[in-house]
Amino acid sequence: MLEPIEDLGGAAQPLLEVKGLVKHFPVGGGLFAKTKVVQAVDDVSFTVAKGETVGIVGESGCGKSTTARLLMQLMPRNEGEIIFDGQLVGESMSLRDLRRAMQMVFQDSYASLNPRLTIEESIAFGPKVHGMADGAARTLARDLLTKVGLKPETFANRYPHEVSGGQRQRVNIARALALNPRLVILDEAVSALDKSVEAQVLNLLVDLKREFGLTYLFISHDLNVVRYISDRVLVMYLGQVVELGPVDEVWDGPAHPYTQALLAAMPASDPDQRTEVPPITGDPPNPIDPPSGCRFHTRCGFCEDVCISTVPRLSMVADGAHQAACHMVIPGSGHTRAPAASEAAA
Amino acid sequence: MLAYIARRIVYVIPIVISVALVCFLLVHITPGDPLVAILPADASQELAAQLRAAYGFDRPLPVQFGLWLWKAVHLDLGNSIATGRPVFTEVMTAVKNTFILACAASAIGFTLGVFFGLVAGYFRDTWLDKLATSIAVAGVSVPHYWLGMVLVIIFSVTLGWLPAVGAGPGGSSDWHWDWAHIQFLILPAVTMSVIPMGIVTRTIRALTGDILSQDFVEALRSKGLRETRVFRHVVKNAAPTAIAVMGLQLGYLLGGSILIETVFSWPGTGFLLNSAIFQRDLPLLQGTILVLALFFVFLNLVVDIAQASIDPRIKRA
Amino acid sequence: MTATDTALQAAPAHKARGYWATVGRRIVRDKVSMACALVLLAILLAAIFAPYLHLADPYQGSMVRRLRHIGTPGYPLGTDELGRDMLSRLIYGGRLSLLIGILPVILAFGIGTSLGLVAGYAGGWANTAIMRTVDVFYAFPSVLLAIAISGVLGAGVVNSIVSLTVVFVPQITRVAESVTTGVRNLDFVDAARASGAGALTIMRVHMLGNVLGPIFVYATGLISVSMILAAGLSFLGLGTKPPEPEWGLMLNTLRTAIYVNPWVAAMPGVMIFAVSICFNLLSDGLRSAMDIRN
Numbered sequence: 001m002l003e004p005i006e007d008l009g010g011a012a013q014p015l016l017e018v019k020g021l022v023k024h025f026p027v028g029g030g031l032f033a034k035t036k037v038v039q040a041v042d043d044v045s046f047t048v049a050k051g052e053t054v055g056i057v058g059e060s061g062c063g064k065s066t067t068a069r070l071l072m073q074l075m076p077r078n079e080g081e082i083i084f085d086g087q088l089v090g091e092s093m094s095l096r097d098l099r100r101a102m103q104m105v106f107q108d109s110y111a112s113l114n115p116r117l118t119i120e121e122s123i124a125f126g127p128k129v130h131g132m133a134d135g136a137a138r139t140l141a142r143d144l145l146t147k148v149g150l151k152p153e154t155f156a157n158r159y160p161h162e163v164s165g166g167q168r169q170r171v172n173i174a175r176a177l178a179l180n181p182r183l184v185i186l187d188e189a190v191s192a193l194d195k196s197v198e199a200q201v202l203n204l205l206v207d208l209k210r211e212f213g214l215t216y217l218f219i220s221h222d223l224n225v226v227r228y229i230s231d232r233v234l235v236m237y238l239g240q241v242v243e244l245g246p247v248d249e250v251w252d253g254p255a256h257p258y259t260q261a262l263l264a265a266m267p268a269s270d271p272d273q274r275t276e277v278p279p280i281t282g283d284p285p286n287p288i289d290p291p292s293g294c295r296f297h298t299r300c301g302f303c304e305d306v307c308i309s310t311v312p313r314l315s316m317v318a319d320g321a322h323q324a325a326c327h328m329v330i331p332g333s334g335h336t337r338a339p340a341a342s343e344a345a346a
Numbered sequence: 347m348l349a350y351i352a353r354r355i356v357y358v359i360p361i362v363i364s365v366a367l368v369c370f371l372l373v374h375i376t377p378g379d380p381l382v383a384i385l386p387a388d389a390s391q392e393l394a395a396q397l398r399a400a401y402g403f404d405r406p407l408p409v410q411f412g413l414w415l416w417k418a419v420h421l422d423l424g425n426s427i428a429t430g431r432p433v434f435t436e437v438m439t440a441v442k443n444t445f446i447l448a449c450a451a452s453a454i455g456f457t458l459g460v461f462f463g464l465v466a467g468y469f470r471d472t473w474l475d476k477l478a479t480s481i482a483v484a485g486v487s488v489p490h491y492w493l494g495m496v497l498v499i500i501f502s503v504t505l506g507w508l509p510a511v512g513a514g515p516g517g518s519s520d521w522h523w524d525w526a527h528i529q530f531l532i533l534p535a536v537t538m539s540v541i542p543m544g545i546v547t548r549t550i551r552a553l554t555g556d557i558l559s560q561d562f563v564e565a566l567r568s569k570g571l572r573e574t575r576v577f578r579h580v581v582k583n584a585a586p587t588a589i590a591v592m593g594l595q596l597g598y599l600l601g602g603s604i605l606i607e608t609v610f611s612w613p614g615t616g617f618l619l620n621s622a623i624f625q626r627d628l629p630l631l632q633g634t635i636l637v638l639a640l641f642f643v644f645l646n647l648v649v650d651i652a653q654a655s656i657d658p659r660i661k662r663a
Numbered sequence: 664m665t666a667t668d669t670a671l672q673a674a675p676a677h678k679a680r681g682y683w684a685t686v687g688r689r690i691v692r693d694k695v696s697m698a699c700a701l702v703l704l705a706i707l708l709a710a711i712f713a714p715y716l717h718l719a720d721p722y723q724g725s726m727v728r729r730l731r732h733i734g735t736p737g738y739p740l741g742t743d744e745l746g747r748d749m750l751s752r753l754i755y756g757g758r759l760s761l762l763i764g765i766l767p768v769i770l771a772f773g774i775g776t777s778l779g780l781v782a783g784y785a786g787g788w789a790n791t792a793i794m795r796t797v798d799v800f801y802a803f804p805s806v807l808l809a810i811a812i813s814g815v816l817g818a819g820v821v822n823s824i825v826s827l828t829v830v831f832v833p834q835i836t837r838v839a840e841s842v843t844t845g846v847r848n849l850d851f852v853d854a855a856r857a858s859g860a861g862a863l864t865i866m867r868v869h870m871l872g873n874v875l876g877p878i879f880v881y882a883t884g885l886i887s888v889s890m891i892l893a894a895g896l897s898f899l900g901l902g903t904k905p906p907e908p909e910w911g912l913m914l915n916t917l918r919t920a921i922y923v924n925p926w927v928a929a930m931p932g933v934m935i936f937a938v939s940i941c942f943n944l945l946s947d948g949l950r951s952a953m954d955i956r957n
Contacts, residue, residue, distance in 0.1 A: 074853050099859035112850035116682055116872035122851075125868065126858035151672055159682070167671070172854075179858060200671070364799040372815050483947075487940035489891045491898055492914060492932025499925040601804030605895050609918075620899065623814035635803075635811045643802045 001140060002130055002180045005101050007050075009086040014047040015183055015215050016071075016102075021045070021080035023066055023239075027288065038287050040066045042239040044080075048183070053209070053216040055230030055247065057223060057262070059284055063239040064219045065107075068187045071217070072104050085182075100130055103176035107188035109168035113160040113175075119145070120156040123175045130179060137178075144174040147211070149204060166197035170204065177212060185217045190225065202229060223266050227251055232321070235259045238287055238295045241314060245322030255317045255324035257300045294327065306334040351651055358647050365643060366418065369636040370411050373628045423633035428625045433633035436618065441637060443513060444607070444614030446521060448599040450535035455542030456592050462543070463550020464580075470555055478547060485544025494537040494609040501533060508533055511611040534610040538603065542595035549591045553584040586656045593649035597642040686876075689952035696948030699941035706938060710757030719748035721755040721908045730924040741927040743913065744920050745906075749927055753934055756908040763823050763902060763909075764890035764938070770824070771831035772882045778832070779839020780866060780874065784847055794840060800833035809892050813901040823902040827893060831885055838881045842874045876953050884946035887939040894935045910935050 023041040041063045048054045056064050070077045073095055084101060087093035093101075106112040113122050123141035128134060142152035148170040160168055169189060176184055186205070190198045202225065209216060220226050226233060226247070233250050235243040235258065243256040254260045282299055285291050291298050297307040306327050314323045315330045327335035398404045405413070417424070423433035459482075466478035502510035513521065513530050521527060557563065557580050566576050604616030611617070615634055622631040690696050709716065719738075724745035731742040740749040782793040800808065812826035846852065847870070855865045894911030896902040903909040905916065910931040917928040 069853070072853075072857050074856060096859045099857055102857075104854070104857050106850040106854065108850055112854050114851045114855075114869050114873070117868075125855065125860070129858050129860040129864060149671055154672055164673075175854065360795075361798060361802050365802045368799060368803075372811055483940060483943055487887055487891075487936065487943045489894060489911075489914075489932055489935045489939065491895060492929065492935060495914070495918065495921060495932065496929055499921050499929065503922055503925055598804045598806070602806030604806065604810055605898065608899060619810065619814070623810075623899075623901070628815075631811070631814060635807065638807055639803050642804055642807075646802075 002100070002127055002132065004180055005182055007085070011050055013050075013086050014083075015050045015085055016048040016217070017081075017083040018047070018071070019045050019081040019083070021067065021070055021082075022078045023063075023070055023075070024078050036288050039239050039290060040287065041070060041077075042290075044236075044239070044241055046234055046241065046244060048215060048217060050182075051213065051215055052231040053218055053229055055226035055233040056217065056219045056236060057221060057226050057233060058236035060221060061284060061287065062236045064221075064236055065187055066239075067236075068104060068185045068217070068219055071185060072102060073098065100179045101181055102183045102185065103179055103181040104185040104187060105169070105172050105176050105189040107191055109165050109172055109192065110160060112172055113168060115160055118157050118159060119163070119171050120152075122160075123171065123178050126175065126179045140178060141174070144178055145171075147177070147208065148174045150174075166193050166201060169193060169201055173201075173204070173208070177208065180212075181214070183215045183217065185219070187219045188221070189218075191220060191222060198225070205229065223262065235262070238284060238290055240295060241325065242296065243324040243326075244314070245317070245324075249322045253317075253322075255322070255329050256296075256326045257302055257328075258296050259324075261299075294325070302328060302335075302337060304335050310334075347655065350654060354647060354650055358643060361643055362640065363415075365639045366415055366636060367411065369632050369639065370414055372635065373632050374407065418636065423636070424629040426622075426627055426630045428621075428627040428630070433630050436630065437615065437634050437637045440613065440615045440618040440634070441641075443521065443612065444600055444603050444616065447531065447534055447538065447603060447607070447612060447614060448596055450531055451538035451599055452542055452592065452596045454535060455539035455595065456546055458539070459543045459546025460550055460588065462547040464554055466547065466551040467554025467558065468577075475551075479551065482544040482547035482551070485540040485547070487544075488540055490537055490540060491605040491609050493540060494534065494606055497533050497537055498609075513611075513613050534606050534612055537609075538599055538606050542592065542599065545595060546588065546591060550584060550588055553587055554580055557583045586653050589656070590649050590653045593645055593652070597645040600645075601638045601642055682872075686949075686952050690948055693948045693952065696945050696952075699945045699948070702937060703941050703945070706757055706934070707761060709754050710761060713751075713754050713758065716754065718751035718754060721747060721751045722906055723747060730920055730927060732924060733926055740930060741924065743927065744917060749930055752908040752913060753910070753930060756910045756913060756931065756934065759820065759903055759907060759909040760890070760894060760897075760911065760935070761938070763820060763827070763893040763897075765886055767824050767827035767831055767893070768882050768886045768889050770828045771835050771885075772878070774828070775832045775835025776839045776875070776878055778836045779841075779878070780843050780870060782836070783840045783843025783874075784862065784866060784870060786844075786847075790840070793836065797833040797836050797840075800829075801837075805830045805834075805888070806892065806895070809896065810899070810901065813896050818901050818904060820903055823893060823896050826896070827889055830892070831889065834885065835878065835882060839874065839878050842877045843870065846870060846873045880946055880950045880953060883942060883949060887943040887946070890935055890939045890942065894931075 021041055021044040022039075025038040025040055026035050027038055044063070044067060046054070056067065058064050066075075069075050070080075071082060073089070082089040082098075084093055084098060089095070089098050113119075117125070120138055120141045123144055124132075124134070124137035127137040127140055132140070138156075142156055145152040145155055150167060150170055155163065155167070155171070160171075163171070169192075172189070189205075190201050193201060205216070206229065208214065216229070218226065218229055230247045232245065233247045234241055235250070235256065237258050243250060243254065243259045250259060251263065254263055285295070285298055291308075293309050294300070294303075294307045294312050297303045300307065304327070310327070310333070312325045312327050312330060312333070314325045316322070317324050317329050327333040328337040329339070331339045395404070414424075421434050423437070425431065426433055426436060429436070462478040462481060466475040466482075469475050498510045501508045509530050510533075513527070563576060563579070566579060600615070603612075603614055604619050606612065607614045607616035608620055615638055619631065619634050621627070622634060724743075724747045726746060728738070728742050729744060729746040731738050731746075733739070733741045735741055738748055738750070740753065743749055743752060778793050778797075782790040803811070809826050809830045812829055813822055816822040816826060852865060852869055855869050860868075893902065894909070894914070897909050897911030898915045900912075900915065903912045905912065913931040914928075914935075917931070920928045
């Protein structure tokens with residue numbers, strides 16, 4: 001195993017701080033067409049504490065996966081800072097160090113393994129890049145296969161197409177752990193698996209987290225899974241964070257109409273649990289030309305003038321940790337349902 | 347659609363300029379003095395310098411290129427060193443003959459290729475398919491200049507049915523569409539047609555296979571459509587790609603006719619190129635290559651636009 | 664061991680076999696490909712070991728035995744226009760013909776793959792610079808380009824190889840670039856980047872193995888074209904110079920003999936045709952053997 005990465009700021013310092021992350025993709029363009037811009041990620045900020053699991057949820061196309069790839073530096077960002085354990089990435093922390101301390105598991109278990117390498121070779125590749133000898137890296141790969149529940153003698157010399165999807169995703173997890181990282185980004189890592197296999201892999205993730213002292217950033221569109229595994233949750237809509245807080249608080253008292261709609265859309269097992277919240281209607285608007293003000297106003301049942309004219313900032317909902325970007329929770333915002341301004345001052 | 351055509355034409359401009367640059371530079375990578383062909387062996391330094399100035403070879407390269415390009419735009423490609431006649435007229439006469447040959451070859455190759463391709467694609471994995479595929483592979487693998495010789499051996503030398511060389515009776519190069527001339531065209535055109543025949547067969551076979559395996563064909567059949575009507579749908583779907591492939595092949599034939607023209611002494615661009623090379627007539631060489639390459643670029647453009655106007659799936663935005 | 668554990672460890676029983684081992688087995692089972700490979704091997708070995716085959720001197724002619732027919736005792740394939748033994752010249756001719764037919768493709772494979780890998784992996788301005796240059800060469804039909812370059816460089820074996828290499832580099836670069844771009848966008852390359860590996864390591868370990876196959880298949884198909892073009896250059900007098908035995912040049916010098924002894928005159932073309940069609944069929948066989956999905 002590679003040497004563990006030293007903890008710098010102590011338990012109180014967040015492991016990951018993201019500040020004002022922005023990613024724009026130019027689309028079209030050319031001689032006669034004006035270049036347009038997709039605002040895939042627009043001013044996203046959040047923190048991840050040491051040892052916690054933060055979930056990111058949202059519809060497809062809301063910028064979840066782009067955020068993951070930006071954090072991993074797989075694509076250049078337009079703006080924003082990434083601070084890992086107090087160190088500014090790109091200045092006091094090198095890209096190479098970040099890519100040891102932070103690892104990622106992708107959704108497509110097949111595409112994320114090189115079809116020409118055996119499973120053992122794929123897992124051993126990372127440690128060798130970071131200076132481990134070939135023999136040691138292969139031994140490590142076999143140990144890790146055991147840790148993710150696969151017998152090395154059966155699997156080490158197989159090729160990716162020779163094993164099942166669930167087994168492949170376990171291999172991908174082993175590959176991510178091979179660098180002994182502190183933070184693992186799981187980008188829809190269990191979404192493509194069968195329900196029974198999904199549950200097994202989720203339990204494996206929980207066990208590994210404890211064993212290796214990991215921190216997870218768990219990206220998924222599946223609300224049940226996110227609730228099961230996360231401590232805190234981030235809800236994204238059209239490239240922006242609309243709500244964040246402890247997962248139980250958000251689930252029990254969603255403050256943003258989008259979160260309310262998402263949760264209402266979940267099939268409830270108890271008929272008495274039906275909500276009165278208006279169901280979400282229509283498709284998400286085109287991210288090339290997002291709506292003014294609050295980006296959700298085109299689909300929101302509580303839309304008022306202020307929502308169309310003014311962008312809502314993330315604001316405290318009731319107590320310290322739960323925030324939402326909705327004029328209905330911003331005191332004195334001008335929305336009829338907003339709390340009075342004096343209340344906030346008090 | 348008009349915007350698409352305009353955009354395509356604008357994209358072609360840098361290509362055209364680069365092609366001209368390559369043609370221009372070709373002459374300047376030539377080992378030795380470009381005047382070597384016309385300069386007497388015992389020429390004095392003075393005479394050499396005089397001639398060099400007369401042809402403009404003493405100026406800096408970018409200036410020479412600019413002047414050459416400016417003249418070329420005005421259809422002035424200089425004079426042939428060997429004959430003294432304007433290169434442009436020489437090339438245009440030759441292009442006409444090559445064009446006749448290439449069009450005849452394309453027509454034969456396209457007809458046979460479409461036929462073999464449809465047969466092979468429709469009767470996939472039967473002996474018919476194997477036969478058609480073998481003909482196609484042979485067509486793309488055969489050294490066509492050799493095939494030309496073999497055809498001459500069979501039809502001229504042995505059977506005496508068709509003339510072996512030339513483009514008209516008595517060595518005339520004035521083309522007419524009568525049997526006296528057409529009999530000279532048959533052998534070179536058939537020889538030349540084997541390459542597009544092979545390529546079109548392969549393309550059409552693959553296309554037909556792809557189209558027949560699509561769900562909409564199943565739907566047509568289950569609607570009770572007769573097989574001849576299904577066939578019409580296949581042809582409609584294969585047409586844009588087939589036309590594009592054929593257009594490009596015509597371009598390749600125009601540019602690649604030199605070997606066949608040599609075998610049959612056909613007075614086209616290839617023949618011109620051949621004599622330009624061996625008489626080291628560089629302006630003629632340069633001009634011929636430029637005209638042929640520009641023809642090819644133009645043909646590519648036409649094919650793109652034609653394909654876009656036939657195929658609704660190609661975005662014109 | 665619980666039931667779920669057993670299910671988890673379930674894996675196909677057959678022994679793990681590498682990709683190339685599988686492709687190799689499939690190509691060996693293909694009769695057409697194997698026949699072509701054998702023909703090519705025979706021609707190649709005969710050319711290499713020609714001096715040990717007790718053949719007649721390919722340069723030694725005689726005015727008294729010009730253009731003998733096929734089957735003449737002592738001259739199984741007859742003699743050429745200068746009375747030289749055709750069998751010997753055809754076998755010796757393979758040396759130069761195969762060299763100028765195959766070497767340009769090998770050179771272009773090396774150069775084009777490197778350029779295509781860089782263009783496809785780096786993207787951005789490197790891609791634009793390389794691919795726009797390639798586009799310019801695509802504006803010339805390949806026969807025209809080969810003859811133009813050979814024409815200005817002058818006749819000669821080296822010049823032929825240079826001009827054919829220039830013709831094939833853009834073609835291979837274009838294929839290499841598109842294959843590389845396809846592989847580049849797969850998650851495993853991102854996973855490798857996320858492991859902190861540098862561009863060179865990723866190209867070596869993760870890209871090469873996945874892109875070389877398709878480029879290689881394309882290049883084997885190009886050898887067929889290259890053989891025809893290379894012999895064609897000699898046929899025009901732009902390749903080898905007499906009295907070297909070379910199939911294209913032999914075809915040229917025997918052209919006048921078609922009225923006297925047509926079948927001897929056609930022999931060198933048969934050799935070019937055989938090599939060209941074998942490489943074409945081998946390339947097709949390789950392509951379907953590498954298409955592991957079916």
